[in-house]
Amino acid sequence: MAANSDAEPIAKGTIPTLKQSFRDLFRWRQRVAITNEYGEVATEWQTPEPLQNPVKLFMQLSAKDWVFFIVGLLAWTADAFDFHALSIQTVKLAKYYETSKTNITTAITLTLLLRSVGAAFFGLAGDKFGRKWPMVVNMIVLGLLQIATIYSSTFQQFLAVRSLFGLFMGGVYGNAIAMALENCPVNARGLMSGILQQGYSFGYVLAACANLGVGGSTESWKTVFWIAAGFSIAVGLVRICFPESQQFLAAKASGKPKVTPAAFFRETRQMLAKEWRMCIYCIILMTWFNYYSHTSQDSYTTFLLTQKEFKNDAASRGSIIMKVGACVGGTIIGYLSQFVGRRRAMVGAALISACLIPAWILPTSEPSLSASGFFMQFFVQGAWGVIPIHLNELSPPAFRSSFPGITYQLGNMISSPSAQIVNAIAESHLITRKGGERVEAYGPTMGIATAIIALGIAVTAALGPEKRGSRFETTAPAGTDVERLVKRPSDVEAGSDSDTGRGEKGAEEKIERA
Numbered sequence: 041m042a043a044n045s046d047a048e049p050i051a052k053g054t055i056p057t058l059k060q061s062f063r064d065l066f067r068w069r070q071r072v073a074i075t076n077e078y079g080e081v082a083t084e085w086q087t088p089e090p091l092q093n094p095v096k097l098f099m100q101l102s103a104k105d106w107v108f109f110i111v112g113l114l115a116w117t118a119d120a121f122d123f124h125a126l127s128i129q130t131v132k133l134a135k136y137y138e139t140s141k142t143n144i145t146t147a148i149t150l151t152l153l154l155r156s157v158g159a160a161f162f163g164l165a166g167d168k169f170g171r172k173w174p175m176v177v178n179m180i181v182l183g184l185l186q187i188a189t190i191y192s193s194t195f196q197q198f199l200a201v202r203s204l205f206g207l208f209m210g211g212v213y214g215n216a217i218a219m220a221l222e223n224c225p226v227n228a229r230g231l232m233s234g235i236l237q238q239g240y241s242f243g244y245v246l247a248a249c250a251n252l253g254v255g256g257s258t259e260s261w262k263t264v265f266w267i268a269a270g271f272s273i274a275v276g277l278v279r280i281c282f283p284e285s286q287q288f289l290a291a292k293a294s295g296k297p298k299v300t301p302a303a304f305f306r307e308t309r310q311m312l313a314k315e316w317r318m319c320i321y322c323i324i325l326m327t328w329f330n331y332y333s334h335t336s337q338d339s340y341t342t343f344l345l346t347q348k349e350f351k352n353d354a355a356s357r358g359s360i361i362m363k364v365g366a367c368v369g370g371t372i373i374g375y376l377s378q379f380v381g382r383r384r385a386m387v388g389a390a391l392i393s394a395c396l397i398p399a400w401i402l403p404t405s406e407p408s409l410s411a412s413g414f415f416m417q418f419f420v421q422g423a424w425g426v427i428p429i430h431l432n433e434l435s436p437p438a439f440r441s442s443f444p445g446i447t448y449q450l451g452n453m454i455s456s457p458s459a460q461i462v463n464a465i466a467e468s469h470l471i472t473r474k475g476g477e478r479v480e481a482y483g484p485t486m487g488i489a490t491a492i493i494a495l496g497i498a499v500t501a502a503l504g505p506e507k508r509g510s511r512f513e514t515t516a517p518a519g520t521d522v523e524r525l526v527k528r529p530s531d532v533e534a535g536s537d538s539d540t541g542r543g544e545k546g547a548e549e550k551i552e553r554a
Contacts, residue, residue, distance in 0.1 A: 044084045047071050054317060058503045065383055065502050088508075089227060091379045097228040105223045109232060111279055112220025113239045115175055118272045119212040120243025122182055123151065125261075125268045126202070127338045127459065128244070128251050128359060131345050132261040137195040141342060142463040147202040148338065152330075152456030154203055155210030159449030162211025167439055170284045171219040178211045179276030186269035190262045210449045217428045217444055222288075227378060233429030234374015241366035241421050244337070246271075248359040251341075256352030311436045319447065321504055322434060326451025328497045329427060332390075334458040335489045336420050337362070342463070343401075343482035344409065347471075354406050362413035369418030370425030382430045382508055386501040389423035394494035401483035404474075423497065433507040462486060 050073050051060040064071055069085040101109065126133065127148060134141045158178075165174045185205040192198040217236060224232045250267050254260040312319065340362060344355035369389075377385035396419065399412040428444070435443035462485050469481040 044086050047083045047085045049073075049081075049083050057317075057505065061383075061505055062503055064506075065381075065387070070381070070506070070508060088379055088381070091376070092227060094231055094375065097225070097231050100225045100228050101223075101232075107282055108223055109220045109236070111275070111282060112216040113236055114275045114278070115179060115212055115216045116220075116236065116239035117243040117246070118179065118268075118275045119182070119209060119216070120240040121247050121271055122186055122205070122243075122268045123209065124244045124247040125186070125250075125264045126151075128247055128341045128356075129261045129264060130339075130342050130463075132256070132258055133198075135258045136261065137198065139195055140467065142460060142467055143195070145338075145460040145463045147199055148334075148459045149456045150199060150203040151206035151209060152334075152452045152458075154206035154453075156446065156449035156453040158207040158210025159214055159446045160210075162208075163214040163443075163446050165211075166215040166218065170288050171215045172279060172282075172284045174211060175215045175219070176276045176279050178208050178215070179272050179279065181208045182212075183269040183271075183273035183276070186265050186272065190265050190269075210452075213448050214444050214446070217432065221429060221432055229429045229432075230378030230382075230426075231371070231375040233427075233432075234371040234377075234425035237374065237425045237428050238367040238370040238421065240333075240424075241363045241370060241417070244363040245360055245367070248341075248356050248363065252353055252356035252360070311439055315436050318434060318436075318505070319443075322431060322443075322447035323450045323454075325497075325500050325504060326427075326431075326448050327454045328451075328493060328500055329424060330448075330451045330455035331458050331493045332420060332490070332497060333424060334455060335462060335486060335493060336393075336416065338459040339462045339466070339482060339486060340413070343486060347466075347473075347479045347482045348404065348409065349479070350406065358406060358410045358413060361410040362417045363421075365414030366417035366421030366424075369420075369422035372425075373419075373422030374425030374429070377426045377429075378508075381506060382426050382433070383501045383504065383506050385426050386423045386430075387498045389419040390494045390497040390501070393419035393423070394491050397487045397491055401487045430506075434505065458489075462489065 048060075048071075050071065051057045060071075067085075069087050071083060072086045073081055073083050126144075130141050130144050133144045137144070162174045162178060182205065185201060185208065188201045189198065189205070192201050216239075220236050221229060221232060247264065247268070250264045251260075254263045341355050341359045344350040344358050345352070348355075350358065373385050373389055380388075393416060396412065396416050400416040403409050403412060427448075431444035431447065462482070466480045466482040466485045469485070470478040471481045471484065473479055
């Protein structure tokens, strides 16, 4: 491995940072800022470590690490199941409530719109009180709201319940990824991040399987919601059986004995004042990404049912195969991001997905559409597979529960009309099939929108920062106002073993990746 070499200091200001980030995208080595215990800062180029055997990476996690990861994964999977129980049954619900598909997707818009409020409340609660009980409350209430949806007798009641559902749904993501990833070894994070993010795709697969199993009758949507309710409540009850995050407890114990609300919110205001550029950047990035996923998947089953005129079972099979591709792609590309870099992985996946759009919407047979759907979502969710760890690494250290959740859900809020926009445009524009029949233009609408979004992601990621390898383990919780000194760990990526002289006599330093 090449020796580390001096690098220019990390740029200050928006425009200089954009220019430096773009240039660094085309340099293999990573620019790293190192701050020692005396406050002296040096910047150097470090070479990424080679990819490690995934089995060896799995073995680095202890049994307790695996418990936290699996519970976080299950929570995120149940969250996705709850959401997609509606999106994949748009046609059924439109018939049940005797309204248009566009009106049904109003419920999706309201859910996404209000998720940011829940993300702020439960994310801040997770940073202050821990990851456990906010998640327990989230999951149990989500299950109860799924049941309330089943008993909504009017369309207005249905919209009201789904709005409330969005508040509690928003609290899951931040706490789930913080609990699942903050204990992971540094060099395993890319792989585990990719697996974790695919909980969302796996939730879609389970919802599609449930939809396939219950059949295509109008009333069958309720059975899928009953399954979703049981899943969410079960995850909440399972979470009760396990302790609070050890990392949170250790960090809290190392800070002041008591975290007051005043100190917590004072530190939150200080973080926003200092990191406002990072907050805005992450919100823009997550807006693109949420448009990316919702535009390419929420109306996909409707596309197969209406434009391609598939039966319910064929459309469900196509949706399942599509999201299996997402699970595979997110895991593989998340793993590769540990070596090629977070931004390069996202940019590459987004551009490849844009190139696949014609093969994704033009075929007419089930096998062809299933195959192209598999590879399309391989790269769409492949780019997404980098997001959990990328957001965690970009987060201010004491706010790893609230920052990813809030920025993710604010992006969700801005992109909340995505499914409604797709349905409205598709229903108002007709295209002619080969047989001369006029059908709703779901394929062209989804294809054009996804191409624009994929290019937006590529540009935004290329111009943004990257902090691959940031250390999480020793940051005190928000509100403790404690600056801790961290020993330079021996397992930090690339170059960690080249400066052993700095560690003499217990010298300590804090590493911040840039």
